[in-house]
Amino acid sequence: MPNNTHIQYLKGIGPAKAKQLERLEIHTVEDLLHYYPRTYQDRRLGVPPNEYNSEALVVFKGRVLRTQEIPARSVLIFKAFLEDEQGRQVECTWFKKRMYRPVRFDPFGVLKKDFHLNNEVWVIGRRENKNNFFGNKITVEEQYAAQDVLSELHTGRLTPIYALTEGLTNKQFRLFVYEALQTDSLASEPEILPPSLLSKRKLLSAPQALKAIHFPHSLAELESARARLAYEEFLLLATAWGIKRTQTKVLAKDYSYQIKKNLLTPFRERLGFGFTNSQKKVINEIFNDLCSPRPMNRLLQGDVGSGKTVVALCAMLLAVENGYQAALMAPTEILAEQHYFTFKKMLADLPVKVAVLTSSTKAAARKKILKELADGSLHILIGTHAVIQDDVQFHNLRLAVIDEQHRFGVKQRSKLKEKTAKLDLLTMTATPIPRTLALAFYGDLDVSTIGELPPGRQAIVTQTATAKLAYERVREEVQNGRQAYIVFPLIEESEKVSAKAVTEEFEKLKKVFPQFRLAMLHGQMSQAEKEKIMADFAAHQTDILVATPVIEVGIDVKNATVMVIENAERFGLASLHQLRGRVGRGEHQSYCLLVCEHAGSVAGERVDIICATRDGFKIGERDMQLRGPGEILGTRQSGELEFKAGDIFKDRDILYWAIQDRDELLTQDPALARPEHFLFRQKLQELYQKNWHLIDLS
Ligand code: ADP
Ligand code: MG
16 A cells, blocks of 8 residues: 555545544545654553653553442443452543433443453553542543453553544544554655665664654654654755755846945934944845845844834835835834834935835825836835735835734735745844744845844833732823833734723723823724824823734834733733833833733743843743744744654754754755655655745745
């Protein structure tokens, strides 16, 4: 049976089960073999509990002494008393809901076949009372007759536990995998890794690793299997990026830049502050890229408030100085609008024409913008993803800047990639990518980092607080002429429900602060309303802005000094850090107050991290550990960074091996044309077609 055989032809699986398996993206025997366990239970006898087991797990092999049925009102109970070779006894209990059944149906019929006097059985269950030392009373989860030859798949070993959907049990699934491992599909599982690397890194072969990842004989064997599979995943992805990088390196621009300074110099003179050293350094790096003969693909990372916007503006001015157009894209309309006002202010009386385009731009205004873009009289276009729609045609767009790039969806990003393939591209983020990741997987990307904040910024005092104390602080600050944000979480991801909730809170807060001017902002308002409210707040026409997380990124009002985050436990780490970054932008001492309903758990851990850490890079790294890289980089759906076996944090050493070996591989055989690399290359292409659309390997 070749390993691309459809799953329904495997022994024990029919069309119905195949449907359920397809929900897990398992279509072929090969898919099944590569559906690795989520975790393992140590069901070996006489082995002390280890990391895989919770305290309450009991694994027991014994002889049936007697059984008993207890009919109760709502549940039916079956009990079996077992004794093992050392004479220890356990009392096992099964519960079944009482349901209407035909009279002669016995809900414990199947059990009774194995659980009869003197028969040898295995039971796996949970202690009914955690404090009961030996656990001699257990609620059973799985049981097997010892004479059943296949029971050794399930018990007496490190037992695989899979993440399954409804209708599938681990017991069944183990049998399916066992069947798949029996067929010759395992033998036909190709070894894609070149033999030289296998021996250099002392890795298990592909069939060995697959067998051991599902049914390991020991923890050591399991680790070797995982290492081999992780290495393979890392090497494939690192190589894909490596190839991409060599390809973009040879691309040449058919346009060039010169630093003329007829706009840059007057811009700098009017700015009102000098650049920080970090800003100077990254502006240099960006200008070098722009003046080089190949297209720029640079990620600018810098903590919240580090001043990325002016850096981007400098790059855009260089484009305009050279007679080209530039575009800036932001993930929200509010942020796009704000950038527009910032640019207008900073570029006042310079001969640079700027416009903003979002999905709520009125038809007439939109038409005018499109016309001026096409004839080249508009120099800089700011907007949301509306900017990349097909009918938006530029006269000579050369530079695209993407702000808060991690906030764009996968679809938008691949569209962006399409549109910007031959452009100079600057992406900006405050959610930094850990260095190892950036190097390995964004190998085609150059990274610039702003490592300092503008001078005079004070550390933001970050604390958990009761609502009462938080409002006290708000009152004090507003009385001193400052402003405050009070933010509520999004509810069930729905803007509508959130808008309603925040409206109710707004009414309550008006009573808490009758003497102040309050305004409300949420995603359901019209663009004109949002603009007016932001403009009023920026001009200090209002004191307190009550909002949903629409204000999370980019908003810049220097006089605001208090950020109250309600239900802080509902926010992710990156969001908390971004929200905190809305204050502390001027010379005044600022506060970020986290109002939590329940402490403890992962949520509480996030709040603790935010209180203890100011460094956005550390926060980014912790966030990635808590949530996984795919989630953070928005690549989850695309499968771009989903590792099945590997973990970029735990398997750092293996990751370094892979990067090192990738570099050697591509130096020796850049096109992977040698026969020993044929299967590896084929696998790369297959993966590229399946999930890596974003990595353009063509
Ligand atoms: P972010 O990196 O979070 O996008 P912004 O670009 O919004 O940060 O900058 C935050 C604030 O700091 C803005 O008000 C900006 O004008 C100001 N700023 C930027 N660079 C400097 C500097 N070198 N000195 C003083 N203020 C600066
Ligand atoms: Mg910004």
